[in-house]
């Protein structure tokens with residue numbers, strides 16, 4: 388059987404082809420699954436999708452009408468999939484519930500230290516042989532406070548690194564993580580976390596309860612010189628409100644690996660097109676902001692784990708096995 392994989396990056400492709408080789412043929416496409424590309428899936432029982440696929444009602448209807456029965460999503464987050472519609476249409480959906488949380492946590496830290504120590508500006512200057520230090524002053528993190536929103540797998544890995552930096556640890560989550568408590572984390576209300584943290588990092592999933600968790604009032608509650616990092620999902624932050632605060636000269640630094648309107652932009656080369664997104668265009672002009680294109684997970688270790696889990700998800704589906712990765716189980720066959 389041939390599997391159709393959407394949204395495959397160039398250096399991800401050999402890993403996917405190798406992982407599937409013993410079991411299935413795989414056709415890799417660089418285009419993302421959306422309303423325009425969904426018809427390509429006609430005749431494919433099993434497809435694999437990536438983080439910026441749009442699995443909305445119309446796309447799922449097109450897939451079901453074309454004979455697709457199983458969707459193997461190559462990410463942890465599944466906010467891009469309408470699971471209720473998938474279930475109604477009898478489509479099985481699986482995701483990758485675990486892969487290296489260190490990939491994302493280490494990248495969140497990369498953003499935090501990059502904005503704190505002005506690494507991008509410094510590098511741009513030395514390329515111009517401008518060796519002045521004006522405007523490049525950062526802050527020691529030791530003894531300052533890290534606030535972690537969401538202390539699951541990635542939040543815990545982030546917390547371990549914060550502990551290594553010698554930071555005080557504040558956490559906010561619906562459930563306390565004993566590993567974080569053992570590192571000295573104090574769980575507090577989010578208002579207290581915003582008010583007391585020097586570095587705030589987001590690691591909760593995007594749900595209706597967490598959409599715009601960081602809104603105008605949350606941003607105003609943060610210290611003027613805080614560092615804010617989002618490596619989870621763009622929809623956690625009201626980006627227009629963030630731009631307003633940045634215009635007012637607030638924040639030591641903001642590192643964003645995700646952006647609420649990233650679909651249709653991130654992972655693509657838009658360098659020769661007119662910029663249509665005024666919010667993103669403004670965001671990247673601030674000297675204290677670094678934006679990356681949803682690359683926190685992108686290590687060889689994490690991608691190999693994602694691909695291996697995707698192959699297992701496909702084999703489990705074919706064997707009628709259930710696993711913790713299944714979001715919508717196969718409808719009983721009559």
Ligand SMILES: NC(=O)c1ccc[n+]([C@@H]2O[C@H](COP(=O)([O-])OP(=O)(O)OC[C@H]3O[C@@H](n4cnc5c(N)ncnc54)[C@H](O)[C@@H]3O)[C@@H](O)[C@H]2O)c1
Pocket residue numbers: 463464488491537538539540541542559560561562590591592593594596597618619620644645681682683684685
């Ligand atoms: N940028 C990237 O490349 C990338 C890669 C992987 C994951 N992510 C994002 O990181 C997120 C976290 O991943 P993880 O593996 O740590 O997940 P996880 O499930 O291990 O942890 C999520 C934590 O959020 C908490 N939580 C859930 N709903 C909450 C709510 N309403 N209020 C407060 N806390 C809540 C949970 O209790 C849990 O501790 C994912 O959902 C995904 O959006 C981003």
